[in-house]
Amino acid sequence: MSLHAAPADPFIVARGLGYGRRDERVFGPLDFSLDAGCIALVEGDNGSGKTTLLRVLSGLLHPTTGEARVLGAAPGSEQARAGCAALGHLLGLKGDLTVQENLALGTGLYGAREDADAQAMLEHAGLAGYAHEPVRTLSAGQKKRAALARLALLPAPLWLLDEPYANLDRNGIALVNALLAGHAARGGAALVTSHGAVAFYEGVGYTLRLGT
């Protein structure tokens, strides 16, 4: 919805954004903005605050300094949540539900993209034969693929992806890049973290380096 509302406005604006735990700096202060159609990479070593940055932008943590606007609203507000989808270290898949049920739960909570087709998406993600398998029987890489498939079905124009390449083989990495390319082509934007060991998406708009 925000896609068409104000295409000129950046999806994310951060001014002096920083977070500290018990008065110790975790990251920041950062100044950056993310426009529609742009895929930005957040790079840094372990412990440099990549995950924390995404948690602040999704509204799970309150920034301790500066401020951020996500889709023109405060992070975590209803307006921001409506256009934002996140993928973290914990995938949020229920092990006792089948892959298809997990996807249906995702679209039940977030809504589904109009042109989304769960079956085609599963095939695209290399899970064609697994739709009715309980998620707990899948391997770590397959779980990641299922979570990515769920993400790609959602209508959210802004993706916050924490280490989407982790646990994936070469084909899986290609899958992430293909999903990012499709997302950017639709006018979506994404902030993607990585500790910098794999071949990322080639169309990266810019790189945000943390922890220097």
Added chain:
Amino acid sequence: MSASALPRAFLAMLRRDVVLAWRRRGDALLPVLYAVIVTTLFPFALGPEHALLARISGGVVLVTVLLAMLLSLDAVFRGDLEDGALEHMLLAPQPLALLMAARMLAYWLVTALPLVLVAPLLAYMLGLDAVAQPVLLLALLLASALLDLLGIVLTALTVGTRRSGMLLSLMLLPLAVPVVIFAAGAVGAAQQGLPWIAPLAWLAAALALALVLAPLACATALRIALDS
């Protein structure tokens, strides 16, 4: 957000919890088993004297159901916290309170309802008068729903902590006191042939209030407990 998004999310959440419980239906029966065991112990401790058991039957069944609910309350958010599903609920575009309302309803259907259904049998075994049976059932329906709502709010508060089992009992006890008093008061009055509607009306009023406030409080509690 379209108008259909709210009921859709509510139903998706409700469906999820019920399906999950069905896939683990053995676990869902454990509280019922616990209630049966506890009730069975009372005659052994107090002797099989009918008059005594009949007199305490209502109270014993109420307290047993409360304890059985408490036993499983601790686990309401644990699985979702461990696999990250809880974060997805917090990040979903729907109001968190709506999703929590669905969870509360699901938890009541899955855990409290079987207990309420087995309670008349337990009360009968202890010799509760037939006239008081419907009152007990009604009191249990109201009291279990109320404890479900209050208990889940408190469980949400303990989500970020390491050990929560005993703590949860300590936190829930003060809230359970009025519920137990009114529910047992109604059953006691019915046993003595006195009017019993007033305490139940109070419980129903409290339930109406809790239905509105508890999901909101639960959402606030979750955000507090998970914000670090």
Added chain:
Amino acid sequence: MNAFKLWYHKLGSPPYFYLFAGYIRPWLWGIALLLAAVGLYGGLVLAPPDYQQGDAFRIIFVHVPAAWMSLFIYGVMAVSAFIAVIWRPKMAEVLAMESAPIGAAFTLIALITGSLWGKPTWGTYWTWDARLTSELVLLFIYLGVIGLYHAFEDPRQGARAASFLAMVGAVNLPIVHYSVVWWNTLHQGTTVRYFGPSSIAPSMLWPLLVMTIAAKFYYGASLMGRSRVALLSLERGKDWVRAEVAGAPAGG
């Protein structure tokens, strides 16, 4: 008004509060001890024995102030907790959390003295009297707040969660009290009314009031002391704490 606002904002900053608390704490202690001495002398020596209970009634000079304080402190804690949950200032969290153990201690004192008093009056140490029962539930509420606070690894998060619980308890407390009163009349028929407002003689009343005020000053003194320690722990790593800790041996 402006001066008050400035003072309020200054007090909200931990280093300033630390200094302020350290400054007023000895005064609060002094006033509390003085008033307690006067009140106890008046209550235990000057007041005549009760014509029914003899000297046993003298426990009220401890019991009644403790019982009042258990509620008063809960009130203070609930207000701080409300502020802590809504506006998240650090000082409100500290005050709410450091009030809880003091309130629990007063509740425990009220319970113990109440049951000691119960032995000569009712012939038993414990009876399910409405007031004693409510006080027992209040103790559980306090313990729940304290327990929840300590269950979190991050003290600020624990303080906010426990503050929320304290607010729930504030709503629950009157409900508990009235339901217990109702339950009590239902099962016992007679409530022992041991303390009517008109039945107390002035010679007993003034020591009681003095003791109540002494208890409030003691609460203030204890709260200031506890808050200072809590602030040092919460703010460790900050410059003012380093300076304070490093300067302490040299300065005194």
